[in-house]
Amino acid sequence: xxxxxxxxxxxxxxxALSLTTGVARLSMDREALWxxxxxxxxxxxxxxxAGAGLAVAGIIMQMLARNRFVEPATVGxxxxxxxxxxxxxVLLPGAALWLKMLISTGTALxxxxxxxxxxxxxxxxxxxxxxxxxxVYGGILGAVATFIAYENDLLQYLDxxxxxxxxxxxLGRYExxxxxxxxxxxxxxxxxxxxxxxxGEDMSRTLGxxxxxxxxxxxxxxxxxxxxxxxxxxMLPFVGLVVPNIASRLMGDNLRHSLxxxxxxxxxxxxxxxxxxxxxxxxxxxxxxxxxxxxxxxVFIWMLQGRNAHAA
Numbered sequence: 001x002x003x004x005x006x007x008x009x010x011x012x013x014x015x016a017l018s019l020t021t022g023v024a025r026l027s028m029d030r031e032a033l034w035x036x037x038x039x040x041x042x043x044x045x046x047x048x049x050a051g052a053g054l055a056v057a058g059i060i061m062q063m064l065a066r067n068r069f070v071e072p073a074t075v076g077x078x079x080x081x082x083x084x085x086x087x088x089x090v091l092l093p094g095a096a097l098w099l100k101m102l103i104s105t106g107t108a109l110x111x112x113x114x115x116x117x118x119x120x121x122x123x124x125x126x127x128x129x130x131x132x133x134x135x136v137y138g139g140i141l142g143a144v145a146t147f148i149a150y151e152n153d154l155l156q157y158l159d160x161x162x163x164x165x166x167x168x169x170x171l172g173r174y175e176x177x178x179x180x181x182x183x184x185x186x187x188x189x190x191x192x193x194x195x196x197x198x199x200g201e202d203m204s205r206t207l208g209x210x211x212x213x214x215x216x217x218x219x220x221x222x223x224x225x226x227x228x229x230x231x232x233x234x235m236l237p238f239v240g241l242v243v244p245n246i247a248s249r250l251m252g253d254n255l256r257h258s259l260x261x262x263x264x265x266x267x268x269x270x271x272x273x274x275x276x277x278x279x280x281x282x283x284x285x286x287x288x289x290x291x292x293x294x295x296x297x298x299v300f301i302w303m304l305q306g307r308n309a310h311a312a
Contacts (some may be wrong), residue, residue: 045177052263055263071240082161084104108221164235164237177233184225237296240266243266269292
């Protein structure tokens with residue numbers, strides 16, 4: 001059995017663990033069923049939707065940038081969504097959640113498009129320049145958001161928005177993530193076109209692809225998914241970086257074939273980190289974004305070391 005086919009079984013096991021892991025012990029009564037329906041089931045669904053959406057957004061971002069070391073959290077997309085959320089909170093404090101998501105999507109879309117324009121001027125010889133540029137670019141956007149939040153006494157809210165965690169997820173407070181999941185399905189519909197776009201503008205146009213339209217669609221998917229997740233549960237780093245690279249090694253670069261497995265692996269990774277965050281210092285919790293940051297950073301360093309060893 002190929003390793004990738006173990007992902008569905010592992011995901012099913014993680015779902016069962018998530019539903020039974022928590023401070024309150026479950027017993028076969030009406031109160032336990034209510035707890036599962038109102039809290040643990042929505043939390044499990046939120047973790048899976050966020051993980052799958054960010055994994056899909058990550059592979060699209062890598063196709064558009066033609067670089068394996070980028071994802072929404074390292075190219076400024078997540079930071080721009082947070083900046084939009086801070087701005088709308090300052091200017092329209094009573095805005096509805098859908099309006100906050102719309103404005104966050106707009107800022108994320110604009111910032112990601114600007115990043116792609118910036119990296120087109122970089123020399124193609126060293127692919128590490130792209131993620132380094134993205135980290136600096138995202139740092140600038142994050143600094144602007146922090147400054148605005150500091151001036152308006154919103155630093156505590158900004159910390160919550162930019163640190164992904166699922167402790168506040170309950171029935172009625174996560175449903176917008178289903179919209180992010182539905183948008184992610186567009187990636188499967190247009191998977192072959194994204195694969196062609198990943199070959200470069202000249203090659204894709206030679207093959208008859210409308211490169212500009214595919215780029216616009218990809219940017220829209222990445223921005224919408226990232227903004228919805230940031231507004232709903234906060235930013236989850238490294239999911240869109242780690243998952244596509246591992247999936248590519250296991251399944252190859254045929255996006256239509258690998259995308260379902262990639263989405264399941266992303267869901268499994270975030271769900272596993274959420275369960276770990278609930279268990280490490282029980283009855284307290286560690287935000288899933290913190291655990292993902294540690295794991296993602298270690299894997300990113302391993303990827304860089306593997307690249308350098310291969311180049312040598």
